[in-house]
Amino acid sequence: MKIGVLAAQGAFIEHEAVLKKLGVAVKEVRLPADLDGLDGLIIPGGESTTMVRLMNEYQLTDKLKELIKNGFPVFGTCAGMILLAKKNSSTFPEPLGVMDIIVKRNAFGRQIDSFETDLPIPVLGKKPFHAVFIRAPLIEHIDEKKVDVLARLENGTIVAARQGKLLVSSFHPELTDDTRFHQYFLDIVSERN
Ligand code: GLN
Numbered sequence: 759m760k761i762g763v764l765a766a767q768g769a770f771i772e773h774e775a776v777l778k779k780l781g782v783a784v785k786e787v788r789l790p791a792d793l794d795g796l797d798g799l800i801i802p803g804g805e806s807t808t809m810v811r812l813m814n815e816y817q818l819t820d821k822l823k824e825l826i827k828n829g830f831p832v833f834g835t836c837a838g839m840i841l842l843a844k845k846n847s848s849t850f851p852e853p854l855g856v857m858d859i860i861v862k863r864n865a866f867g868r869q870i871d872s873f874e875t876d877l878p879i880p881v882l883g884k885k886p887f888h889a890v891f892i893r894a895p896l897i898e899h900i901d902e903k904k905v906d907v908l909a910r911l912e913n914g915t916i917v918a919a920r921q922g923k924l925l926v927s928s929f930h931p932e933l934t935d936d937t938r939f940h941q942y943f944l945d946i947v948s949e950r951n
Contacts, residue, residue, distance in 0.1 A: 762787040762796040766812040768804020772932040790821045798831035798947040801838030810851035826856045831923035833943040839926035858901035865896040879909045882938040889929035
């Protein structure tokens with residue numbers, strides 16, 4: 759199995775380290791040709807406006823959208839989640855529009871702009887997942903017929919979801935030693951349908 763990590767900007771090295779720990783071949787993706795021969799892609803956290811601009815500049819956007827339409831698995835964390843959304847309720851950036859969620863950037867405000875919490879995520883088992891939020895977006899709305907909620911904060915805010923082979927989290931699973939969230943993505947990649 760070979761997984762690409764979008765390496766335009768942001769926290770891609772950390773994702774690569776987790777994938778290597780899980781024994782998976784990793785490829786940094788910057789150009790359209792880098793997407794060839796991959797089984798899946800991770801879009802990391804970073805600055806979503808910059809990432810969208812660079813993806814357009816590198817001519818990655820259209821090719822990636824086409825792949826996703828044909829079932830290519832993608833895991834977006836934080837800014838990566840913003841990129842996959844159908845709509846971002848802030849003015850910028852314009853997301854790829856491939857997942858039926860509406861997100862809000864920098865949703866937790868200045869007071870609590872970064873925080874950590876132990877989150878129950880039933881698909882990962884009983885043990886809560888230590889989730890690190892850094893100027894995180896939240897999911898404001900999902901299409902309930904198409905999207906499964908994987909995790910919520912205590913107040914009900916949706917912070918992780920799945921639609922087919924698309925997986926998103928508001929938080930940064932690559933910043934902890936717990937590899938379960940990445941393993942869950944690899945399981946999605948391995949599923950036949
Ligand atoms: N605040 C960033 C954005 O809106 C996302 C933060 C992150 O990815 N850690 O692009």
